[in-house]
Amino acid sequence: xxxxxxxxxxxxxxxxxxxxxxxxxxxxxxxxxxxxxxxxxxxxxxxxxxxxxxxxxxxxxxxxxxxxxxxxxxxxxxxxxxxxxxxxxxxxxxxxxxxxxxxxxxxxxxxxxxxxxxxxxxxxxxxxxxxxxxxxxxxxxxxxxxxxxxxxxxxxxxxxxxxxxxxxxxxxxxxxxxxxxxxxxxxxxxxxxxxxxxxxxxxxxxxxxxxxxxxxxxxxxxxxxxxxxxxxxxxxxxxxxxxxxxxxxxxxxxxxxxxxxxxxxxxx
Amino acid sequence: xxxxxxxxxxxxxxxxxxxxxxxxxxxxxxxxxxxxxxxxxxxxxxxxxxxxxxxxxxxxxxxxxxxxxxxxxxxxxxxxxxxxxxxxxxxxxxxxxxxxxxxxxxxxxxxxxxxxxxxxxxxxxxxxxxxxxxxxxxxxxxxxxxxxxxxxxxxxxxxxxxxxxxxxxxxxxxxxxxxxxxxxxxxxxxxxxxxxxxxxxxxxxxxxxxxxxxxxxxxxxxxxxxxxxxxxxxxxxxxxxxxxxxxxxxxxxxxxxxxxxxxxxxxxxxxxxxxxxxxxxxxxxxxxxxxxxxxxxxxxxxxxxxxxxxxxxxxxxxxxxxxxxxxxxxxxxxxxxxxxxxxxxxxxxxxxxxxxxxxxxxxxxx
Amino acid sequence: xxxxxxxxxxxxxxxxxxxxxxxxxxxxxxxxxxxxxxxxxxxxxxxxxxxxxxxxxxxxxxxxxxxxxxxxxxxxxxxxxxxxxxxxxxxxxxxxxxxxxxxxxxxxxxxxxxxxxxxxxxxxxxxxxxxxxxxxx
Numbered sequence: 001x002x003x004x005x006x007x008x009x010x011x012x013x014x015x016x017x018x019x020x021x022x023x024x025x026x027x028x029x030x031x032x033x034x035x036x037x038x039x040x041x042x043x044x045x046x047x048x049x050x051x052x053x054x055x056x057x058x059x060x061x062x063x064x065x066x067x068x069x070x071x072x073x074x075x076x077x078x079x080x081x082x083x084x085x086x087x088x089x090x091x092x093x094x095x096x097x098x099x100x101x102x103x104x105x106x107x108x109x110x111x112x113x114x115x116x117x118x119x120x121x122x123x124x125x126x127x128x129x130x131x132x133x134x135x136x137x138x139x140x141x142x143x144x145x146x147x148x149x150x151x152x153x154x155x156x157x158x159x160x161x162x163x164x165x166x167x168x169x170x171x172x173x174x175x176x177x178x179x180x181x182x183x184x185x186x187x188x189x190x191x192x193x194x195x196x197x198x199x200x201x202x203x204x205x206x207x208x209x210x211x212x213x214x215x216x217x218x219x220x221x222x223x224x225x226x227x228x229x230x231x232x233x234x235x236x237x238x239x240x241x242x243x244x245x246x247x248x249x250x251x252x253x254x255x256x257x258x259x260x261x262x263x264x265x266x267x268x
Numbered sequence: 269x270x271x272x273x274x275x276x277x278x279x280x281x282x283x284x285x286x287x288x289x290x291x292x293x294x295x296x297x298x299x300x301x302x303x304x305x306x307x308x309x310x311x312x313x314x315x316x317x318x319x320x321x322x323x324x325x326x327x328x329x330x331x332x333x334x335x336x337x338x339x340x341x342x343x344x345x346x347x348x349x350x351x352x353x354x355x356x357x358x359x360x361x362x363x364x365x366x367x368x369x370x371x372x373x374x375x376x377x378x379x380x381x382x383x384x385x386x387x388x389x390x391x392x393x394x395x396x397x398x399x400x401x402x403x404x405x406x407x408x409x410x411x412x413x414x415x416x417x418x419x420x421x422x423x424x425x426x427x428x429x430x431x432x433x434x435x436x437x438x439x440x441x442x443x444x445x446x447x448x449x450x451x452x453x454x455x456x457x458x459x460x461x462x463x464x465x466x467x468x469x470x471x472x473x474x475x476x477x478x479x480x481x482x483x484x485x486x487x488x489x490x491x492x493x494x495x496x497x498x499x500x501x502x503x504x505x506x507x508x509x510x511x512x513x514x515x516x517x518x519x520x521x522x523x524x525x526x527x528x529x530x531x532x533x534x535x536x537x538x539x540x541x542x543x544x545x546x547x548x549x550x551x552x553x554x555x556x557x558x559x560x561x562x563x564x565x566x567x568x569x570x571x572x573x574x575x576x577x578x579x580x581x582x583x584x585x586x587x588x589x590x591x592x593x594x595x596x597x598x599x600x601x602x603x604x605x606x607x608x609x610x611x612x613x614x615x616x617x618x619x620x621x622x623x624x625x626x627x628x629x630x631x632x633x634x
Numbered sequence: 635x636x637x638x639x640x641x642x643x644x645x646x647x648x649x650x651x652x653x654x655x656x657x658x659x660x661x662x663x664x665x666x667x668x669x670x671x672x673x674x675x676x677x678x679x680x681x682x683x684x685x686x687x688x689x690x691x692x693x694x695x696x697x698x699x700x701x702x703x704x705x706x707x708x709x710x711x712x713x714x715x716x717x718x719x720x721x722x723x724x725x726x727x728x729x730x731x732x733x734x735x736x737x738x739x740x741x742x743x744x745x746x747x748x749x750x751x752x753x754x755x756x757x758x759x760x761x762x763x764x765x766x767x768x769x770x771x
Contacts, residue, residue: 221482247309459637
């Protein structure tokens with residue numbers, strides 16, 4: 001850290017941290033630790049943006065089916081047009097001001113692009129062109145091919161990925177859920193020990209009554225992670241052999257990892 | 269034929285062999301386990317929820333507390349995830365320091381496992397020897413980072429400290445010393461008939477089962493799966509090192525023992541090679557902005573921790589805090605197979621099997 | 635049987651080795667230079683910039699500033715400075731961000747006490763905690 005930085009930093013803090021009494025300050029500090037700290041006005045405007053964007057949740061469902069028929073096109077396009085605010089990264093990523101090199105996103109296709117095309121053609125052959133909501137290369141995550149399934153096709157897609165000889169993703173590396181305010185999302189990271197490929201499978205589910213078919217029949221290892229997602233996010237996995245609140249216990253109220261969760265006792 | 273009655277037995281949550289707070293409810297019929305139900309969550313601290321309110325730098329000390337026996341790898345997985353998203357290239361020197369620290373941590377972690385595993389089975393002296401060696405590593409890492417277990421050593425873009433004066437020499441001295449002790453360990457227990465009869469053929473599972481249950485690390489390699497993320501999905505500088513992936517054949521507790529002991533030896537090799545390759549000096553930090561912000565998007569990275577595949581998922585909305593953070597904690601996944609392994613086993617094998625899985629409860633509960 | 639004897643030989647060999655344990659409470663354990671122990675605070679160096687409060691992952695630091703007694707001086711000086719060692723995890727981040735090194739680490743680590751109230755350390759206590767102060771921060 002250079003001296004300049006330091007002095008700037010201290011100056012700015014001086015101005016806003018000045019004459020508060022101790023209690024006020026502590027309160028402020030508490031606030032500063034909440035998800036979106038930083039200058040209050042900026043933060044507000046960001047939230048507003050998020051709110052306005054999220055007001056039309058129908059947006060994601062409209063455009064894609066046509067795009068799916070052409071896998072190559074689908075890989076580039078849907079991500080930029082059809083995501084809701086918290087995860088519309090590819091869109092922002094490709095804007096020149098952001099950090100990840102823009103020329104990469106624009107020009108050369110990712111080294112994993114052929115793989116993704118192969119997966120897409122297999123899935124299309126077996127499950128039709130409507131099975132996936134989107135498919136793209138996630139450049140931020142070491143170029144992992146990412147498939148987004150519909151909630152009603154999720155199990156079919158997973159099953160195909162698990163058993164199709166050219167795919168055979170026989171290892172579940174990770175399963176977890178995310179609360180994206182407008183909807184929930186379940187993320188699976190799969191690995192094939194036969195072909196040494198990795199793949200991310202995502203599925204969006206509604207937030208009010210999140211339900212999803214379990215994949216424990218495909219990967220036993222999904223058992224506890226699904227319990228974890230149920231415990232912390234309230235995602236109900238249908239046909240799960242033993243869905244329980246694995247960490248917090250059955251009597252716990254609320255689902256802590258939901259963004260609107262309120263702790264029972266603030267002090268703890 | 270004696271008529272026996274089923275009995276419910278609680279093992280834990282405070283039980284010396286669980287090395288933490290882990291409860292196992294088992295139904296036994298005489299000496300035979302009919303059903304085992306693991307109960308976890310006693311050490312759940314909500315790291316992922318806490319992380320949503322913290323900046324990336326502030327999360328690093330929290331990762332120390334997940335797998336507290338190998339905190340360096342936890343530090344690394346978080347920094348690696350953020351660096352992957354930001355596209356930060358680390359200076360070689362910093363990466364070598366990280367590799368050194370991680371491999372030392374791996375040895376320390378396996379030593380704890382070795383000592384406590386044998387202690388559980390009934391051998392007391394290996395525990396003392398293993399902790400003697402571990403103490404040396406802990407001291408080395410203490411000199412490097414200022415903490416004995418909770419290192420908080422890595423930062424996004426590099427490491428906090430350069431090595432102190434004379435530290436490299438002390439590490440170099442440690443390698444042959446550890447080799448000698450390792451040979452001693454094999455003398456001490458490797459040929460011990462009592463130990464062998466306790467572990468051979470116990471807790472066997474097949475390759476398919478291991479993959480099906482998402483096992484990783486030595487628990488997966490003991491079945492013969494040649495899989496080590498350092499080798500097969502190289503991160504950091506592991507491509508530059510020549511080391512073997514130790515695999516077993518039968519997938520029993522004895523193979524898991526051999527895998528972990530072999531990994532200590534491989535880690536020593538990596539440490540030696542680090543000294544051959546490492547530049548004499550260099551920068552410890554890459555150029556990163558003062559306020560670390562991951563670009564909007566999501567990323568999942570995974571690396572090889574002593575216990576298996578540790579992963580970190582970040583969903584960022586471009587702020588200085590992650591929107592959602594998730595750690596794939598290997599012990600949590602590895603423990604899932606326990607009820608299956610215990611079913612129909614003799615009561616005396618419970619400890620052998622549980623110990624063989626090598627769990628750290630801080631990691632199981634997150 | 636052979637394996638057992640081999641193991642015994644290793645044990646016997648180790649009996650001759652030097653003792654490596656510490657006689658801890660009687661003799662203090664030396665900690666390396668970088669060890670992160672209880673903080674030392676220099677009130678005169680502090681510029682009330684609040685960075686340590688903001689960076690603290692556990693929210694254990696609280697401070698207040700007051701106006702400089704000399705009316706010509708614009709800057710503030712520290713009034714109270716408290717660290718709650720019930721929740722402090724000695725992570726070193728506060729000393730890392732401090733621009734004037736007003737808060738630094740020491741090598742002292744013994745915090746055990748019979749009352750939780752003793753774990754709440756104020757400015758005076760932290761100022762007096764001046765043994766084994768870490769040089770590099």
